[in-house]
Amino acid sequence: MSGTTESLEELERRVARHRDRPAYGHDALIACDRLVRIFARHGGGDAVEVQALQGLDLLVREGELMALVGASGSGKSTLMNILAGLDVPTAGAARVAGRDLLAMDAKARLRYRREVVGFVWQQTARNLLPYLTAAQNVELPLQLAGASRRKRAGRADELLSLLGVADCRDRRPQAMSGGQQQRVAIAVALANAPAVLLADEPTGELDSATGQQVFAAFRRANEELGTTIVIVTHDQAVAGEVRRTVAIRDGRTSTEVLRRTEVDDAGRESLVAREYAMLDRAGRLQLPAEYTAALGMADRVLLELEEDHIQVWPDEHGKDNDNGNGKDKDKDKDNGNG
Ligand SMILES: Nc1ncnc2c1ncn2[C@@H]1O[C@H](COP(=O)(O)OP(=O)(O)OP(=O)(O)O)[C@@H](O)[C@H]1O
Numbered sequence: 011m012s013g014t015t016e017s018l019e020e021l022e023r024r025v026a027r028h029r030d031r032p033a034y035g036h037d038a039l040i041a042c043d044r045l046v047r048i049f050a051r052h053g054g055g056d057a058v059e060v061q062a063l064q065g066l067d068l069l070v071r072e073g074e075l076m077a078l079v080g081a082s083g084s085g086k087s088t089l090m091n092i093l094a095g096l097d098v099p100t101a102g103a104a105r106v107a108g109r110d111l112l113a114m115d116a117k118a119r120l121r122y123r124r125e126v127v128g129f130v131w132q133q134t135a136r137n138l139l140p141y142l143t144a145a146q147n148v149e150l151p152l153q154l155a156g157a158s159r160r161k162r163a164g165r166a167d168e169l170l171s172l173l174g175v176a177d178c179r180d181r182r183p184q185a186m187s188g189g190q191q192q193r194v195a196i197a198v199a200l201a202n203a204p205a206v207l208l209a210d211e212p213t214g215e216l217d218s219a220t221g222q223q224v225f226a227a228f229r230r231a232n233e234e235l236g237t238t239i240v241i242v243t244h245d246q247a248v249a250g251e252v253r254r255t256v257a258i259r260d261g262r263t264s265t266e267v268l269r270r271t272e273v274d275d276a277g278r279e280s281l282v283a284r285e286y287a288m289l290d291r292a293g294r295l296q297l298p299a300e301y302t303a304a305l306g307m308a309d310r311v312l313l314e315l316e317e318d319h320i321q322v323w324p325d326e327h328g329k330d331n332d333n334g335n336g337k338d339k340d341k342d343k344d345n346g347n348g
Pocket residue numbers: 049050051060061062080081082083084085086087088089
């Protein structure tokens with residue numbers, strides 16, 4: 011009888027623990043939870059559904075500077091448009107700085123775009139108004155927000171200097187280089203001090219040296235102003251310089267590379283990168299295609315739970331000969347690879 015009471019108490023404690031557990035992504039600035047976006051494409055009289063996002067999970071902490079990478083058509087721009095408040099997901103949940111992106115009405119959406127997010131596009135011409143100077147371009151969003159003339163001028167000067175384009179202050183876009191235009195575009199996007207700065211291939215039209223300068227401006231904004239920044243990029247130099255790069259594959263986040271500085275015994279600093287796979291809340295894990303292809307894994311794999319990691323083996327029964335099975339390999343090699 012007392013055993014039953016104890017187990018009931020334990021059960022109640024477990025229920026309470028579960029109930030008090032914080033919700034998914036409660037402390038993240040950006041939280042995408044099983045995000046789905048389906049487009050209906052009309053062709054030849056039939057409507058075909060395209061699932062651009064297929065249950066994408068992504069958490070971004072406040073103050074992060076991170077990159078999103080992925081093949082063409084993987085869903086990066088679809089995600090960015092949703093985070094920018096320009097498009098609405100079909101299903102799932104998305105919160106940015108406390109705003110529920112699925113529940114905003116038109117008015118709230120406009121305020122969100124003006125106050126919460128800033129955006130830098132790939133096409134330099136899309137970011138700036140051609141008949142305004144750099145300073146006037148930066149002042150425009152402040153004017154729309156009702157800032158005084160003095161405040162506008164001060165903020166424009168502050169941002170243009172911070173991003174190294176103070177000399178472009180009175181120039182129109184056509185009198186600036188592509189890199190200068192993008193740095194001014196960052197200043198425009200930062201004018202209203204948004205919580206999040208989103209950039210879709212911001213260095214895509216630039217040569218690599220100019221791309222580096224533009225990336226340095228993003229880093230500056232992140233370090234000096236604390237703005238959370240998400241950059242979609244194909245540019246390996248950019249992807250290799252941020253602390254966190256998340257890869258998107260087929261409308262889902264698939265792998266993630268985290269980089270951190272390690273100091274060896276002699277005091278030398280080096281940047282160490284490790285690749286992680288994403289584990290979703292249903293326990294699904296996507297193995298990188300190059301790993302599965304290298305070991306001939308398809309359809310089914312064998313799992314073994316070890317004390318501190320899980321081993322994944324090619325399916326030994328699914329093969330005619332099991333040379334590639336790898337089960338005789340030195341197991342220590344896998345230690346810590348989870
Ligand atoms: N408005 C739309 N109508 C129909 N299909 C769309 C629409 N927008 C995107 N798609 C489709 O959704 C998928 C994801 O597209 P998306 O533009 O998000 O990919 P991406 O990763 O940004 O690609 P890229 O690197 O080429 O820009 C693609 O199959 C694309 O054709």
